[in-house]
Amino acid sequence: MLNANLVLNAGAGDITFANTLNSFNATARTLTLNSTGATTLSGAVGTTFALGALTTNAGGTTAINGGNVTTAGSQTYNDAVTLGALTTFTVTAANSDILLPNAANNINQTITYAVSGAGTIRDISLGNSNAAAVVPTLPASFRNLTLNFSNAAITLPA
Numbered sequence: 001m002l003n004a005n006l007v008l009n010a011g012a013g014d015i016t017f018a019n020t021l022n023s024f025n026a027t028a029r030t031l032t033l034n035s036t037g038a039t040t041l042s043g044a045v046g047t048t049f050a051l052g053a054l055t056t057n058a059g060g061t062t063a064i065n066g067g068n069v070t071t072a073g074s075q076t077y078n079d080a081v082t083l084g085a086l087t088t089f090t091v092t093a094a095n096s097d098i099l100l101p102n103a104a105n106n107i108n109q110t111i112t113y114a115v116s117g118a119g120t121i122r123d124i125s126l127g128n129s130n131a132a133a134v135v136p137t138l139p140a141s142f143r144n145l146t147l148n149f150s151n152a153a154i155t156l157p158a
Contacts, residue, residue: 002029002051010035019043020066021051028052028072036060039079046070050092058102070116071096080104088112091119101146103127 003024008015008031015035020043023029030052033039036059044066045051051071056062058078065084069075074097075089081100086109089098098113098121107128113121125146 001049002031005030005052007032008034010037012036014038014040016040017042020047021045022047023049023051025049030073031055033057033062038063041066041069044068046090050090075099078102080106082106083109083111086110086112088114090114090116091121092116094118094120095122096120097123097125099123099125101125101127104129 001022001024006029013035014037015033017040021041023046026049028050032055034057039056039060039062041063042065045054045068047068047070053073053075054069054071055076056079060079062077062079062081063084064081064087067085068088068090070090070092072093073091075091076097076099078101080102082105089111091098092115096119100107105126105128107126113124115121123144123146
C-alpha cells in the first residue's frame with residue numbers, strides 16, 4: 001500500500017509488486033516506476049483505493065498480470081507492455097489519459113477501457129506488435145485515439 005507519492009528508480013534492475021497494489025486510503029497517491037529492466041505488476045492495482053496516477057519509463061518492459069488497473073488520474077506505460085490476463089484500465093478523474101504508446105507492446109489479451117464516477121478519458125494511445133491486434137471497445141468519453149501497430153492486422157470495433 002502506498003501512503004505517499006512514490007518514485008522508484010531501479011536503473012537496470014527489476015521492479016516487482018507481487019500482490020495487489022493500492023493507495024493506503026482514499027487519498028490517491030501517484031506511483032512512478034523507472035527501470036530499464038522488467039517491471040511486473042502481479043496483482044490488481046487500485047481495486048480498494050485507486051492510485052492517483054501510474055507511470056513507467058521507457059527502456060524496459062512492464063508486465064501487467066493482475067487484470068485490473070484503476071487510477072484517479074492518468075496511466076502512462078512508456079515501456080513495452082505485456083498483459084498476463086484480460087485487463088481493464090479504469091480512471092476515476094475527469095480528463096485523464098490511458099497511454100500504452102510503445103509499438104513493441106505485445107498485447108494478446110482483451111483490453112477494456114473504463115471510467116468510474118466523474119472519470120473521463122481524454123486520450124488513448126495504443127501500440128502493439130502482436131500479429132492479430134484487436135482495438136477494444138472504447139468509452140464515449142474519449143477525445144483522441146492513436147494507434148501504432150507493426151506487423152499486425154487491426155480489427156476495429158463495430
